[in-house]
Amino acid sequence: MLKLDNVHTYYGNSHILQGISFEVPKGTCVALLGRNGAGKTTTIHSIAGLTPPRNGTIRFQGRKIEKLTPYQISRCGIGLVPQGRRIFPSLTIRENLTIAARHADQSRTDQEKWTLAKVYELFPILKERENNMGTQLSGGQQQMLAIGRALITNPQLILMDEPSEGLAPIIIEQVGEIIKKLKETGLSILLVEQNFYLACGVANEVLVMNKGQIVWQGEPQQLLANEEIQHRYLGV
Numbered sequence: 179m180l181k182l183d184n185v186h187t188y189y190g191n192s193h194i195l196q197g198i199s200f201e202v203p204k205g206t207c208v209a210l211l212g213r214n215g216a217g218k219t220t221t222i223h224s225i226a227g228l229t230p231p232r233n234g235t236i237r238f239q240g241r242k243i244e245k246l247t248p249y250q251i252s253r254c255g256i257g258l259v260p261q262g263r264r265i266f267p268s269l270t271i272r273e274n275l276t277i278a279a280r281h282a283d284q285s286r287t288d289q290e291k292w293t294l295a296k297v298y299e300l301f302p303i304l305k306e307r308e309n310n311m312g313t314q315l316s317g318g319q320q321q322m323l324a325i326g327r328a329l330i331t332n333p334q335l336i337l338m339d340e341p342s343e344g345l346a347p348i349i350i351e352q353v354g355e356i357i358k359k360l361k362e363t364g365l366s367i368l369l370v371e372q373n374f375y376l377a378c379g380v381a382n383e384v385l386v387m388n389k390g391q392i393v394w395q396g397e398p399q400q401l402l403a404n405e406e407i408q409h410r411y412l413g414v
């Protein structure tokens with residue numbers, strides 16, 4: 179589904195991603211873990227075209243996408259749930275969703291298509307509060323809206339940047355359940371997280387980043403059993 183090969187990304191002269199390679203197979207969730215500043219968001223932004231890589235290739239369903247614009251990448255079927263949610267504060271829930279729907283990929287069959295009704299079915303609280311402004315939502319509701327807004331573009335892969343950030347533990351559990359449900363629909367997910375337990379609970383594979391490189395990769399159970407890696411790179 180997604181394949182990065184030797185990706186190098188810079189901010190000016192700062193060499194941030196130093197040869198990142200990994201794959202997200204179809205229908206799976208791959209979690210990217212690491213301390214603050216490890217390069218997780220930069221990886222997501224490199225894939226989404228917001229900070230294009232200077233070297234290396236990124237393939238989505240076999241097509242090279244590293245030189246495309248963010249809009250073109252989104253049209254290929256990659257949805258972004260950005261860090262901090264980025265809800266439009268002066269629009270209602272419904273407007274936040276319908277604006278995103280205007281950019282939806284229409285090539286999928288009706289059954290697979292995400293509509294406003296399907297997003298409301300997944301998140302009934304958004305339907306109940308559809309006329310509330312973005313700013314009037316709790317952190318958990320904003321996260322649901324950010325996920326709904328990505329889904330309504332009909333992506334085949336979503337990039338989620340720290341969905342648990344700033345949320346209470348009970349809401350983080352709900353986010354975990356949502357991610358599992360999305361996987362069941364066949365969606366592929368690249369999940370960037372600081373929350374070790376959330377990531378290990380939902381991912382098929384975990385990648386650990388440090389200083390712009392992937393320093394460990396394996397199954398969640400292997401990471402849960404590996405205290406050395408947890409201490410050294412994740413501060414668990």
Ligand SMILES: Nc1ncnc2c1ncn2[C@@H]1O[C@H](COP(=O)(O)OP(=O)(O)OP(=O)(O)O)[C@@H](O)[C@H]1O
Nearest residue numbers: 189192194212213214215216217218219220221372
């Ligand atoms: N716009 C920018 N200009 C210059 N350097 C940046 C910029 N954004 C990030 N960096 C640097 O790039 C490195 C990687 O940052 P990045 O945000 O990818 O890390 P992260 O693992 O996502 O951490 P966090 O959890 O804090 O978001 C850091 O050293 C950071 O200071």
